[in-house]
Amino acid sequence: MSKLDAYKQAQQPLPEQYEAWQVFGAGLENVGRDGKSVTVPMRAPQDNEVLLRIDTLGLCLSDMKIINQGGNHPRLRGRDLQADPTVLGHEAAVTIVAVGKDWQDKFAPGQRYIVQADIYYKGVGYAFGYMIPGGLAEFAFLDERGLDGDEGCYLLPVQDNTGYSQAALSEPWACVVMSYVLDERVTPTGEKQLVVADDLSDWAEKQPRALCVNKSLEGLADDATFDDIIIVAPTPALVETLGARLNPNGVMFLLGAPAEGGEAQIDVGAIHYQNKRYIGGGDTLEKLAEVNSRIDLLPGGTALFIGAGGPMGQMHVQRAIEMKNGSGTVVVTDLDRGRLNHIEKRFGDLAKERNVKLITLAPGDFEDQKEMNLRMAALGGAKGYDDVVVLVPIPALVQQAVQLSAPNAFVNLFAGIATGTNAPVSLDQICRGVKMIGCSGSRIKDLRDVLDMVEAGELDSNRSVAAIGGLDASHEGLAAVKDAVYPGKTVIYPQIPSFPLTSIDDLVKTEPEIAAKLGQGGIWTNEAEEALLNKYLPGS
Numbered sequence: 001m002s003k004l005d006a007y008k009q010a011q012q013p014l015p016e017q018y019e020a021w022q023v024f025g026a027g028l029e030n031v032g033r034d035g036k037s038v039t040v041p042m043r044a045p046q047d048n049e050v051l052l053r054i055d056t057l058g059l060c061l062s063d064m065k066i067i068n069q070g071g072n073h074p075r076l077r078g079r080d081l082q083a084d085p086t087v088l089g090h091e092a093a094v095t096i097v098a099v100g101k102d103w104q105d106k107f108a109p110g111q112r113y114i115v116q117a118d119i120y121y122k123g124v125g126y127a128f129g130y131m132i133p134g135g136l137a138e139f140a141f142l143d144e145r146g147l148d149g150d151e152g153c154y155l156l157p158v159q160d161n162t163g164y165s166q167a168a169l170s171e172p173w174a175c176v177v178m179s180y181v182l183d184e185r186v187t188p189t190g191e192k193q194l195v196v197a198d199d200l201s202d203w204a205e206k207q208p209r210a211l212c213v214n215k216s217l218e219g220l221a222d223d224a225t226f227d228d229i230i231i232v233a234p235t236p237a238l239v240e241t242l243g244a245r246l247n248p249n250g251v252m253f254l255l256g257a258p259a260e261g262g263e264a265q266i267d268v269g270a271i272h273y274q275n276k277r278y279i280g281g282g283d284t285l286e287k288l289a290e291v292n293s294r295i296d297l298l299p300g301g302t303a304l305f306i307g308a309g310g311p312m313g314q315m316h317v318q319r320a321i322e323m324k325n326g327s328g329t330v331v332v333t334d335l336d337r338g339r340l341n342h343i344e345k346r347f348g349d350l351a352k353e354r355n356v357k358l359i360t361l362a363p364g365d366f367e368d369q370k371e372m373n374l375r376m377a378a379l380g381g382a383k384g385y386d387d388v389v390v391l392v393p394i395p396a397l398v399q400q401a402v403q404l405s406a407p408n409a410f411v412n413l414f415a416g417i418a419t420g421t422n423a424p425v426s427l428d429q430i431c432r433g434v435k436m437i438g439c440s441g442s443r444i445k446d447l448r449d450v451l452d453m454v455e456a457g458e459l460d461s462n463r464s465v466a467a468i469g470g471l472d473a474s475h476e477g478l479a480a481v482k483d484a485v486y487p488g489k490t491v492i493y494p495q496i497p498s499f500p501l502t503s504i505d506d507l508v509k510t511e512p513e514i515a516a517k518l519g520q521g522g523i524w525t526n527e528a529e530e531a532l533l534n535k536y537l538p539g540s
Contacts, residue, residue, distance in 0.1 A: 003539040004530060007495070008160070010053065010097045010110040012539065017041050019497060020137030021474050022085035026070030028479060030081070031088070035475050038085075042139070044098060049143045050107050051098035052115075056164040057135040058091030058172060059474075059481050059490045061311075066130065067478065075130040088478075089136035089492075090117035090129030093158065093168035097139070103147060113155035114167045114451065116444045121145040128154070136474055138494045151444050159455050163526035165468075165491050169461040170450045172489070174442035176315045177450050179414050180296045182439055185251055186279065186289040190227020194220075196242070197232035206285075217241070230285070232256055236264040236427050239278070243267060246276050253288055254280035258431050263424035268398045269417040272438035278425075281408060281433025291408045291433040299325035301386030304376070304404060305332045306397050307415070309339030311464060311489045313391040314346070316414065318463055321347055321356045327387070329357040331379050333372075337362040342487040345521050346463055373400075380404055391415050395423035398436070402426050405434045413438035464489045465524035468532070470499035477501050491524075496536040511535075 006012060019037040024030045032038060045051045066088060071079045079086065096111045115135070117128045126145045128134050133141075146154040158167045193210035195203045200212045207230065213219050215238060225245045230253045231238055239252065243266055246252055270276040281291035297303055297320055308317050313334070320327040330351070334340050340360035351358040359379060366372040384406035390397050393415040401411045402425050413436055417423075425436070453459040466488030469477050477490045486503060493499060504524055507515040514535070517528035 002534065003537050004534050006539070007533065007537055008095075008110070010095050014042055014051075014097065018138040019471055019494075020087050020133070020139075021471075022087055022133075023066065023070070023081055024085050025081050026068060026072070028067055028475070028482070030070070031067060031478065032475060037137075037471060037474070040137075045100040045141060046143070047101040048103075049100045049141045050096050050103055050147065052094040052140045052142055053097045054089075054092055054094055054135045054137055054140060054494045055112075056093045056168040057089045057492045057494065058168050059089075059477050059492060060091055060172060061481060062090070063088045063129070063478060064482050073130070075125065075127050077131070079131070086130065087133035087135070087137050087140065088129055089134035090115065090127065091168050091171040092128070092135030092140075093164045094135070094140070094155075102144075112158040112160070112162075112167070114158055114170055114447070115146070116154040116156060116447050117171060118441055118443070119146050119154045120150040123150065135494075136471075136492070138471060138497070154444065156444075156448055156451060158451070162455050163462065163529050164493075165465060165524060165529055166454055166461050166526060167451065168491065169464055169489060170447060170454055171442075172312065172464070173315055173454075173459065173461055174446040174450045176312065176319060176414075178442040178446040179412055179437070179439050181446065182295055182437060184277070184292070184295055184437065185249075186292045187285060188228035188230060188251065188253060190247075190250065192226045192247070193228040193230070194224075194226045194242070194245070195230045195232075196238060197230075199232075226250060228253065230255065233259040234427065234431070235260040236262045239264040239266070239427060243278075248274040248276065251277045251279060253285060254278065254427075254431055255285070255288070256283045256431070258427050261428045262426075263399070264427050265422040266425045267420060268395060268413060268423045268425070268436070269419040269421040271436050272413050272416050273419045273440055275439070277435070277437070278430055279435050280431035292435050294408070295410060295437055297323075297327050298386040300328040302329040302380060303327040303331070303387040303389070304380065304385045304401070305330065305389045305391060306401060307334055307390070307392030308332045309334030309336050309343070309487060310391065310484060311466070311487075312414070314343060314488055315464055316389050316391065317343060318347055318350070319459075321351050321354055321358065322459065326354065327356060329359070329379070331359045331361065331376065331385075333361045333376065335363060337364050339487040342466070346488075346523065349520055377404060380406070383407065385409060387412070389414055393417040395421055398423040399425060402429050402434055402436065405429060408433035410434070411436045416440060460523070462519075462524045462526070465491050465504060467491070467501060467503050468493065468499070468524070469501035470494070470536075471497040473499065473501035493532070496533065499532075499536055
């Protein structure tokens with residue numbers, strides 16, 4: 001039996017100690033001790049635990065949020081990290097290597113899983129890689145919070161022939177996929193409703209639960225808030241004033257053409273984090289529901305991805321090209337021409353196979369920003385883009401995205417802008433059916449769906465890999481994530497700790513026998529991963 005086969009079956013004896021990148025406070029200097037991982041004594045799992053071997057871990061920009069905030073991060077709830085350190089890492093592929101007494105009828109050594117990071121137990125969040133020490137270690141323990149939580153088991157089984165990196169990267173991919181499968185509410189069904197119109201004669205019958213007022217807002221209490229707000233012939237001032245009265249998960253329905261055009265200051269952060277919506281595109285509620293039902297890319301349409309050079313942006317671009325009935329034209333912008341060149345290298349052949357036109361734009365390609373903006377607008381055609389995805393948390397880009405959109409387009413605000421951040425948004429465009437959507441994180445169903453796609457060969461998550469390294473390279477890898485050194489995902493292999501942080505492109509020079517297993521365009525593959533593990537796993 002080869003050492004890789006023995007590894008897959010979890011037959012190696014457990015070590016007396018293991019390494020973990022514990023976090024002791026805010027700042028990269030507080031990850032580990034003196035820039036090195038912490039040695040932790042190994043113990044047997046308690047009765048209510050299983051012991052997980054961490055096979056691969058994708059580094060995420062969210063990890064930097066913990067590093068920046070330390071115990072003040074909302075998901076850590078003020079945890080004293082000096083006294084009770086945690087371990088980063090939530091994009092994990094794992095293998096069970098030991099099982100506590102309470103779980104021996106359900107789990108066994110050698111079983112492979114990925115972890116759904118958003119763990120809830122008795123209504124309380126205990127995210128893996130946050131409150132529960134995560135995957136930036138050789139091993140991790142998981143108890144009933146993750147094994148029998150509010151949504152059942154948060155470990156999702158992985159097929160034997162699925163690559164470790166393939167599996168781990170299903171987690172970030174689930175966040176991407178979720179942003180296109182949202183359960184959008186497009187009819188006024190909220191408990192607290194408001195109707196604002198010049199003519200209120202029919203509204204008491206149409207919306208019997210609604211408070212009906214004219215556009216002077218006379219009779220509206222100062223502290224009143226609503227789940228649904230219906231405005232007939234809106235104005236920017238009304239949208240701004242009543243936007244502050246919209247509850248989380250609330251919808252503002254804008255009927256008809258604006259009585260007064262222009263831009264309204266809209267809290268675009270609340271669209272992403274609080275699921276607030278502003279929808280228009282017709283004279284009736286039925287028409288609004290019809291034109292706002294689409295949330296996925298228009299088949300064969302023209303899609304714009306703004307600021308898509310980073311790892312998550314590249315996933316959006318890959319999805320638009322690779323998915324069945326995806327976009328016909330994909331326009332990608334980024335400040336960094338090198339990142340766009342990487343996109344062309346990674347996805348150019350795939351785009352040709354799918355008959356998708358892939359176009360990349362960087363400011364350095366043009367005399368000035370105005371020229372680039374004109375080119376961007378021209379590529380959208382006379383009507384504008386069918387879909388726009390914003391991957392940089394800058395309010396001005398939201399304004400631009402809405403302006404460049406076609407009637408009945410949707411604008412996916414994927415990059416999280418802080419709640420309370422306003423952007424000037426064209427009311428005329430919203431009343432033409434342009435809809436802004438957004439979400440944060442993913443659900444266990446989304447992770448299952450993505451893993452199914454990966455294992456069915458419908459999604460190649462390995463295309464996202466830009467660099468690999470062993471556990472010892474984690475500190476350097478986190479700094480690289482912070483500084484956006486690599487144009488895709490960095491994947492850590494904790495069980496080959498001394499492997500240096502290496503760009504996939506550099507493997508040709510440093511590891512030619514591994515590089516020989518890369519796919520077309522230099523893509524990381526399961527075969528390359530097996531060559532890496534066969535060479536560097538400890539043992540004979």
